[in-house]
Amino acid sequence: MEGGEAPLPGGAGEKRERLRVESLTKVYPTGKRALDGVDFTIREPGVVAVIGSSGAGKSTFIRCVNRLVEPTAGRILLDGVDLVGLDRAGLRAARRRIGMIFQEFNLVERLTVMENVLAGRLGHVGLVDTLRRRFAPADVDAAFDLLERVGLEGFHDRRADALSGGQRQRVGIARALIQRPDLLLVDEPTASLDPRTARQIMRLVRELAVERATPAIVNLHDVALAREFADRVVGFSAGRIVFDDAPVALDDSTLDRIYGGENWHAPPEDDPPSTSSGARPTTLDDAGA
Amino acid sequence: MSAAGPPRPPHGRPKAGGQFPSGDRPPGGGGAQAPLRGDDTAAPGRTWRRRAPGETLRAWLALAVGAFVAAWSVSALDIEWAFFRDAHVQAADLLVRMWPPRWSYLPAILRPLVETIHIATLGTAAALVLSLPVAFLAARNTTANRATWLVGRAILVLSRSVNTVIWGLVFVAIFGPGPVAGICAVAARSVGFLAKLVAEAIEEVHVGQVEAIAATGARTPQVWAIAILPQVLPVLVGTAVYRWDINVRESSVLGFVGAGGIGLYLYASINQFAWQQVTVILIATSVIVLASEALSAFVRSRIS
Numbered sequence: 001m002e003g004g005e006a007p008l009p010g011g012a013g014e015k016r017e018r019l020r021v022e023s024l025t026k027v028y029p030t031g032k033r034a035l036d037g038v039d040f041t042i043r044e045p046g047v048v049a050v051i052g053s054s055g056a057g058k059s060t061f062i063r064c065v066n067r068l069v070e071p072t073a074g075r076i077l078l079d080g081v082d083l084v085g086l087d088r089a090g091l092r093a094a095r096r097r098i099g100m101i102f103q104e105f106n107l108v109e110r111l112t113v114m115e116n117v118l119a120g121r122l123g124h125v126g127l128v129d130t131l132r133r134r135f136a137p138a139d140v141d142a143a144f145d146l147l148e149r150v151g152l153e154g155f156h157d158r159r160a161d162a163l164s165g166g167q168r169q170r171v172g173i174a175r176a177l178i179q180r181p182d183l184l185l186v187d188e189p190t191a192s193l194d195p196r197t198a199r200q201i202m203r204l205v206r207e208l209a210v211e212r213a214t215p216a217i218v219n220l221h222d223v224a225l226a227r228e229f230a231d232r233v234v235g236f237s238a239g240r241i242v243f244d245d246a247p248v249a250l251d252d253s254t255l256d257r258i259y260g261g262e263n264w265h266a267p268p269e270d271d272p273p274s275t276s277s278g279a280r281p282t283t284l285d286d287a288g289a
Numbered sequence: 290m291s292a293a294g295p296p297r298p299p300h301g302r303p304k305a306g307g308q309f310p311s312g313d314r315p316p317g318g319g320g321a322q323a324p325l326r327g328d329d330t331a332a333p334g335r336t337w338r339r340r341a342p343g344e345t346l347r348a349w350l351a352l353a354v355g356a357f358v359a360a361w362s363v364s365a366l367d368i369e370w371a372f373f374r375d376a377h378v379q380a381a382d383l384l385v386r387m388w389p390p391r392w393s394y395l396p397a398i399l400r401p402l403v404e405t406i407h408i409a410t411l412g413t414a415a416a417l418v419l420s421l422p423v424a425f426l427a428a429r430n431t432t433a434n435r436a437t438w439l440v441g442r443a444i445l446v447l448s449r450s451v452n453t454v455i456w457g458l459v460f461v462a463i464f465g466p467g468p469v470a471g472i473c474a475v476a477a478r479s480v481g482f483l484a485k486l487v488a489e490a491i492e493e494v495h496v497g498q499v500e501a502i503a504a505t506g507a508r509t510p511q512v513w514a515i516a517i518l519p520q521v522l523p524v525l526v527g528t529a530v531y532r533w534d535i536n537v538r539e540s541s542v543l544g545f546v547g548a549g550g551i552g553l554y555l556y557a558s559i560n561q562f563a564w565q566q567v568t569v570i571l572i573a574t575s576v577i578v579l580a581s582e583a584l585s586a587f588v589r590s591r592i593s
Binding site: 097 | 371447495497498500501502503504505506510511515516519520522523524
């Protein structure tokens with residue numbers, strides 16, 4: 001149980017550390033100890049799924065990494081720089097390198113798709129240009145490319161509140177990726193989506209993370225999605241990492257350790273086998289969430 | 290009234306439940322009534338009251354207190370009741386003197402009428418610009434610290450607690466009589482109104498959108514401009530348009546204190562007992578106020 005950090009499968013010992021989290025602790029003002037000395041290292045790109053029951057600290061963990069939640073103690077080293085000690089300017093510079101995707105998409109609803117995507121470049125633009133929506137031509141170009149890549153070609157002038165849930169999350173993905181991040185934080189990306197759209201979104205996140213060789217930490221409440229789309233699964237329980245291994249190592253006893261005892265062979269509650277071909281992540285008929 | 294009314298007498302049907310022989314349905318009432326009548330056997334003597342006895346007592350007490358306060362106020366005001374005796378005569382007399390409107394006066398008041406609208410419009414526009422920084426100062430989630438929040442709140446209170454006409458007096462003393470004082474008076478009163486509502490809107494923005502923009506590494510002013518401003522813009526515009534139509538009404542009396550507009554002409558006509566001119570001014574002002582209200586309502590209905 002204590003600091004259960006298992007070595008990465010495949011023995012990637014020599015690779016540089018992209019992210020290193022050391023004894024990260026978060027105690028909320030209510031006294032709740034959400035994170036209790038978490039040690040965690042990412043050395044190679046790929047999708048790390050974080051699973052655990054509600055309140056296990058998944059969300060706090062991911063939000064501590066870019067300090068949307070201030071850690072109580074510990075260190076967070078992104079390419080060797082400790083994010084915890086950074087001042088405001090330093091934190092902004094670090095956040096520019098960290099893309100984040102949210103459960104509720106968190107698009108600015110009254111802005112267009114293009115404005116939302118380009119918001120990912122705000123760290124590189126001044127206030128006057130922000131107000132005038134003047135972005136570098138290369139950024140606008142990249143935004144069009146990304147919209148095409150996430151399957152929203154031609155949607156750039158739609159208002160975000162006119163999109164379905166799946167479409168909104170695609171915009172959220174494009175906004176995170178236009179930052180050209182060194183790390184992707186993805187907080188329950190599919191929890192507001194129907195099972196089919198959820199799989200499409202997870203597939204898209206995985207493809208893009210692999211394409212761009214960007215490590216992604218993805219909170220998931222759905223073990224099946226974690227099994228299918230992650231290279232590595234980290235299990236949280238009561239603010240500690242109790243499992244850290246390849247998805248194939250997830251068996252009933254480890255699930256018991258993460259979630260507590262349960263009949264893991266009960267009929268599935270959601271996520272039936274997808275009937276779609278699954279080859280095209282660009283389907284646009286997402287049902288609204 | 291009869292909350293505890295006795296149950297209706299039974300109809301003597303052999304069986305409840307709507308199983309009437311086909312010829313036995315009540316004529317004219319249609320089939321829909323039949324099941325209702327079938328329920329007559331249900332629990333007699335159930336009562337229901339809107340208020341518990343204690344609540345009823347409290348309601349009567351509240352009414353008594355209200356009556357006492359009203360009586361007290363009237364007795365304290367030293368009202369000259371004799372004036373009431375011939376009030377209807379005076380009113381009728383005034384109406385006679387006001388009629389017919391002297392329409393020949395209309396061309397003379399067109400310019401001050403337009404000036405009134407200009408005062409309202411420019412004052413509202415100035416207030417719109419000034420209210421944004423005040424709103425960000427007075428909203429708990431965007432203000433820098435407690436001191437700046439208090440400054441913001443103080444501006445709101447100062448602006449709102451002083452009536453537009455009083456502001457007019459102040460600015461006439463500063464700028465001298467004329468529309469500039471009126472514009473400043475309208476702006477001074479409207480800043481607090483707009484900023485208060487916008488500050489409330491800022492405090493209620495969707496936090497997730499703000500977080501998402503902050504997470505991209507944007508600076509705080511950028512977060513405000515991209516994540517907060519679009520969310521409060523409908524409130525800002527809607528409130529400003531609404532305030533504009535209030536301001537059209539208020540600037541029509543600003544002339545009473547010399548701050549420009551139609552009020553000056555109204556005041557002069559009243560002082561000269563030119564009641565037929567007063568009628569023309571009142572009618573013209575009503576038309577403009579109604580038009581501005583309609584325009585304001587239309588614009589607000591189109592904001593999304």
